[in-house]
Amino acid sequence: MHLRKAACAAAALSLFAAGGAMAETLTIATVNNGDMIRMQGLTDDFTAKTGHKVEWVTLEENVLRQRVTTDISTKGGQFDIMTIGMYETPIWARNGWLAPLNDLSAEYDVDDILPAIRNGLSVDGTLYAAPFYGESSMIMYRKDLMEAAGLTMPEAPSWDFVAEAARKMTDRENGIYGICLRGKAGWGENMAFLTAMSNSFGARWFDMEWRPQFDTPEWKQTLTFYLDLMNEAGPPGASANGFNENLSLFQQGKCGMWIDATVAASFVTNPKESTVADKVGFALAPDAGLGKRSNWLWAWALAIPTGTKKEAAARQFIEWATSKAYLELVAQKEGWPNVPPGTRASLYANPEYAKTPFAEMTLKSINSADPLHPTVKPVPYVGVQFVAIPEFAGIATEVGQEFSAALAGQQTAEEALAKAQALTEDAMEAAGYR
Structure with missing residues (x-):
């Protein structure tokens, strides 16, 4: 187990070592759900790895949707990363409002994302938002x-x-x-x-x-x-x-x-x-x-509006927050039942996570939805x-x-x-x- 954690940590560090030329402060709009609030408490790990800092704008679900929709449609530029879902992602991507996530690192392993979730956040095979958690x-x-x-x-x-x-x-x-x-x-x-x-x-x-x-x-x-x-x-x-x-x-x-x-x-x-x-x-x-x-079928996902001038740093944050290494980090700090669910096949193949009383039913529910x-x-x-x-x-x-x-x-x-x-x-x- 210790070797596996060390390997994940090394992989995570390698993801970000190349991107730390200039530290940025990212403004992220997110929903006030428990998993997002937990992520805010762990962002020191991201800052330690990259030098980038994060400012959070945490909003109730209805308010978040209004704010990010207004900002992106008017090119307001308030946010470097937005928390959006399966509804907005394909519509906004077709409008040219989102930066494609088509060059994520090999360590990130985009093919590990559950197909139902990945497809719902893609347009013509290109991912435009990375799932922080998936749900049915x-x-x-x-x-x-x-x-x-x-x-x-x-x-x-x-x-x-x-x-x-x-x-x-x-x-x-x-x-x-x-x-x-x-x-x-x-x-x-x-x-x-x-x-x-x-x-x-x-x-x-x-x-x-x-x-x-x-x-x-x-x-x-x-x-x-x-x-x-x-x-x-x-x-x-x-x-x-x-x-x-x-x-x-x-x-x-x-x-x-x-x-x-x-x-x-x-x-x-x-x-x-x-x-x-x-x-x-x-x-x-x-x-x-x-x-x-x-x-x-839904996923809260992280996306980069095309208007941001901090796209490289925003991409680093998204890789950190939706990676396998992040799941390991949460498991280490909070225990396996508290990792963000519903995004990666490897999580459901993990025997430690399989012990949680809801893992199997969550996966069955996600797989039974047909958009x-x-x-x-x-x-x-x-x-x-x-x-x-x-x-x-x-x-x-x-x-x-x-x-x-x-x-x-x-x-x-x-x-x-x-x-x-x-x-x-x-x-x-x-x-x-x-």
Whole structure:
């Protein structure tokens, strides 16, 4: 083991020895998720190896997306590195807004990146953003509460089973809610979850002629099922809860089940952070018997905007932060369960990492997502929990506000869907799709 760490350290040093002619200060925009915050605590290692310093701009998910989109589209030049995802990367790359990552070092081993993740961050075979972590979604659940309810969680459950279990596990008097799901409005918040969920119910955003589909029975079934489930078994104030809020609720022991990003597994099983760390089980995201599960595919990745004057230093940081050596560094400091997941085949071949209780289910979930065929019926778009067109972020944010308002009891499912249909039709017509 010591020899392996020494080799990784030597390889890491060799990556950066050539690039230290002039020290730079890099400004990096990132999301306030746990893995990114952990990376900030380890950047002294990067500075020691390269001489470059780092200034962080750490933002809540919705705010980050607004800031980096505005900056890159207006050529604002505020950031040398941006944290973006599978939605933005191909669109921005085709616009010429991102520097290609086509000359990464041999030690970096780009072919080790999981194909589903690498393909989602590439255009015509060229990588434009390097994945810091990859994820799908899955069920995280309290094994003790499931047992007390007299139920056994299948590896691949149905939505009907999840609903039954959520209702049986709910104990409002003691502040335990059967299920916690995203309700906070945002194309990457509640709409990521609801779009993935709708896939499993046979719904889709658009038909093959780009006609919006919110007026269909499949979307009505999706939204009605979600609202009923959350009203009967969800926490109060759920319309304000996104990833971080639900993570906190689960760690406090207040959720029987939580369906969300696989990356959360290390946080809910960490005894330093979670009161239920030894009681957590994992299962695939639910289905409705139609051949599609409700799991998504995503990667938070690091990209270089073409406007930066510090591209060489930015490339060095990306190699450091997304390398095999970085995974070893986190393992050394924090333990293998806390390394950024979902990016490299070598991680899942590592017998030490295989001991973590969530490694196998994470990989199964990532491999079961199909961005090229995300829905039961045919669609003209790719993307599992998003539609890979530039207009989607704006449209889905507005739709998310309507669905969040329905969860808050401000309107019915029918009213929310009617508004979603109308605003999406207007936006697509204005954009020239109709």
